[in-house]
Amino acid sequence: MNIVCRSAFHLCRRPSIIADGGRGVHTSCRRSIVMPAWVIDKYGDNDVLRFNENVLFPIIHYPNEVIIKVHAASVNPIDVNMRNGYGAKSLNMSRDPLNVKMSGTEFPLTLGRDASGTVMECGLSVRYFKPGDQVWAAIPPWKQGTFAEFVVASVNEVSLKPKSLSHTEAASLPYAILTAWAALVNSCGLSKEKCPGKRVLIIGSSGGVGTAAIQLLKAWGAHVTAVCSGNAFTLMKDLGADDMIDYTAARLEEQLRTRELFDTILDNIGGTHEELALQFLKPWSGASYVTLVTPFLYNNDQLGIADGMMRTGVTLASKVMKHYYKGIHYRWGFFAPNGPSLDEIGELVDAGKIRPVIENVVPFTDVPQAFKKLEAGHARGKTVIQVVDPKK
Known part of the structure; x- marks a missing residue:
């Protein structure tokens, strides 16, 4: 079976997609394909946050997944709690074993739940989205997060970004x-x-x-x-x-x-x-x-x-x-990823009934400062991480 790899990457960096007996789709990446991301290798205070330029590129494991190029993300209290190790036992039990190293550890762990960006690649069963679509998403805490150049998400977690919002604005809401x-x-x-x-x-x-x-x-x-x-x-x-x-x-x-x-x-x-x-x-x-x-x-x-x-x-x-x-x-009440609900919310946003509340926007290099701002309390809106400079 011939499968076309739909990707915007340069040919020499393009992952190849391989069918897995009808079970799913795997992106077979060379280990030289890496990306920058903020990760933690252990739980603790802000000192455990580490900028790593050599995080392995995410791969599509299942046919209903997409790879998103993250333009912007934002910081939520769950990110601070996860950095501290809160909920680790429950979240580790929920993590997809395909996304955990053979040693069984969750590290290095990428935090970040919100994303607004561009679909770069789609699994074989994805019909609602295509490469180039502008989307927003909320990634559940048992998955690798969005403080990275790229992230993998299920289509059930993704929605087309409201046209009235920039990526910076959209990243503050999901x-x-x-x-x-x-x-x-x-x-x-x-x-x-x-x-x-x-x-x-x-x-x-x-x-x-x-x-x-x-x-x-x-x-x-x-x-x-x-x-x-x-x-x-x-x-x-x-x-x-x-x-x-x-x-x-x-x-x-x-x-x-x-x-x-x-x-x-x-x-x-x-x-x-x-x-x-x-x-x-x-x-x-x-x-x-x-x-x-x-x-x-x-x-x-x-x-x-x-x-x-x-x-x-x-x-x-x-x-x-x-x-x-x-x-x-x-x-x-508990967070639940819900792409269809984001569709409805997006309609309310474009109708002018819901708007983002943003207090601060920081570059990708200042993720630790965003955490400090959130921990200080009394925020009047979200702090957004600008992963991609919108001026470029």
């Missing part, structure tokens, strides 16, 4: 807005049909997920109350929030008591906010509380997979039942 989507849609059952008239409270509204959730909910017609510090009020109002609560001005509980009860609460902070927030949902009305701060990965790290899963299951079940008897749906 992971955060898909996390918000998973919490609101998958966990709480909200949608553009069900949102009109709903009252939604967002705790921790000025971060990446919070700013994305505000815009998504407003695009669907919900009434949104944002909890943040007072210096973020201008941003919250600009994004469409109907009401703002400054948690630094007075006790949050006292301020919430002056508001009507809510249909849905999205909690990005967790901790003591959980029990507090649950008091302000409409009882026996199908109201939902969803938190993105869960003990799932922590339990597995501390107790091992089996005991950690058991502890997590018991914790979740007890909380679900406790609040179910009060007429409240208690949920945990």
